[in-house]
Amino acid sequence: MASDQFAIETRGLRKEFGRTVAVKGLSLQVPRGEIFGFLGPNGAGKSTSIKMLLGLVRPTGGDAIVLGAPAGTVDTRRRIGFLPEDFRFYDWLTASELLALHGRLCGMEHAALRRRVPEVIEMVGLTPHADRRLRGFSKGMLQRIGLAQALVHEPDIVFLDEPTSGLDPIGRRMVRDILRAQRDRGATVFLNSHLLGEIEITCDRVVFIKEGEVVAAEDLRNRSRDETRVLVAAHNVSPSALAGLERWCTAVVADGDQLSLTTRSKELVPEIVRHLVSSGAEVYEVVPQREPLEELFVRIMGKDPGL
Numbered sequence: 186m187a188s189d190q191f192a193i194e195t196r197g198l199r200k201e202f203g204r205t206v207a208v209k210g211l212s213l214q215v216p217r218g219e220i221f222g223f224l225g226p227n228g229a230g231k232s233t234s235i236k237m238l239l240g241l242v243r244p245t246g247g248d249a250i251v252l253g254a255p256a257g258t259v260d261t262r263r264r265i266g267f268l269p270e271d272f273r274f275y276d277w278l279t280a281s282e283l284l285a286l287h288g289r290l291c292g293m294e295h296a297a298l299r300r301r302v303p304e305v306i307e308m309v310g311l312t313p314h315a316d317r318r319l320r321g322f323s324k325g326m327l328q329r330i331g332l333a334q335a336l337v338h339e340p341d342i343v344f345l346d347e348p349t350s351g352l353d354p355i356g357r358r359m360v361r362d363i364l365r366a367q368r369d370r371g372a373t374v375f376l377n378s379h380l381l382g383e384i385e386i387t388c389d390r391v392v393f394i395k396e397g398e399v400v401a402a403e404d405l406r407n408r409s410r411d412e413t414r415v416l417v418a419a420h421n422v423s424p425s426a427l428a429g430l431e432r433w434c435t436a437v438v439a440d441g442d443q444l445s446l447t448t449r450s451k452e453l454v455p456e457i458v459r460h461l462v463s464s465g466a467e468v469y470e471v472v473p474q475r476e477p478l479e480e481l482f483v484r485i486m487g488k489d490p491g492l
């Protein structure tokens with residue numbers, strides 16, 4: 186089933202821990218060069234799935250192909266970066282030493298490391314702390330160095346299990362920029378996070394998993410092109426201008442100066458604005474509304490059944 190188009194393909198991947206079924210039958214296709222969000226409630230099997238894709242946990246059943254080879258081969262592991270959920274490392278090492286050690290384990294040469302280590306430390310904003318021991322690092326600083334170790338060897342896929350949970354808003358923005366830069370150089374990013382606001386603006390595509398199975402998938406790039414609700418604040422909208430909106434809108438609700446319009450596509454918004462302005466209306470605000478990912482998540486997952 187391996188195909189060059191996909192960085193990761195799984196079929197019926199399953200993991201049981203004794204009587205607990207952690208992953209029931211995961212079937213996934215992750216295209217190369219995308220930022221892929223892996224979403225689901227606590228205990229859904231996300232971390233276990235990631236560990237199976239890395240070869241750290243042996244599946245009870247099913248197949249997983251990563252970069253064209255069965256998950257977990259030594260060669261594939263070298264081309265993968267991983268930031269675990271709970272990043273802990275030898276805390277007597279300094280930030281630079283940790284990255285050099287990790288790079289060497291991935292087969293990097295000394296000269297390449299001398300160039301690359303300061304570069305990734307800079308990328309995660311830790312240059313002033315490069316020679317400090319990890320023991321003294323704060324939670325967010327550890328998460329940053331964890332991200333740096335996942336990227337030091339310029340992997341083809343990077344798995345990030347909750348990369349921003351301990352980060353301040355500037356750190357989160359930094360991670361977002363770093364992930365986009367990874368995608369731009371052709372890497373695949375596999376991201377698991379409960380921070381759906383982050384996911385929404387970072388990911389190209391997401392899947393939702395529940396009890397170890399994919400229950401829904403969403404292409405976030407298409408979402409903005411689909412039917413959109415737009416809130417418009419405008420003075421002097423004449424009745425005929427309002428009636429004319431029907432050309433572009435499937436629903437029009439007017440409440441004083443506030444219009445709520447539903448259009449088939451976001452691409453129609455400029456035409457709507459042009460129509461309003463040319464009919465003499467004064468337009469103050471045009472705000473497209475989308476169902477936030479969080480709402481979608483709750484709708485798909487239903488009520489919290491408890492763990």
Ligand SMILES: Nc1ncnc2c1ncn2[C@@H]1O[C@H](COP(=O)(O)OP(=O)(O)OP(=O)(O)O)[C@@H](O)[C@H]1O
Nearest residue numbers: 202205206207225226227228229230231232233234
């Ligand atoms: N090593 C283990 N031994 C026994 N059970 C485990 C083990 N690892 C995970 N599980 C169980 O497997 C299920 C899935 O756990 P997993 O850590 O994959 O969930 P998750 O989706 O990552 O959740 P969270 O969002 O809370 O991180 C849970 O019921 C958990 O208790």
Ligand SMILES: [Mg+2]
Nearest residue numbers: 231232233270
């Ligand atoms: Mg987890």
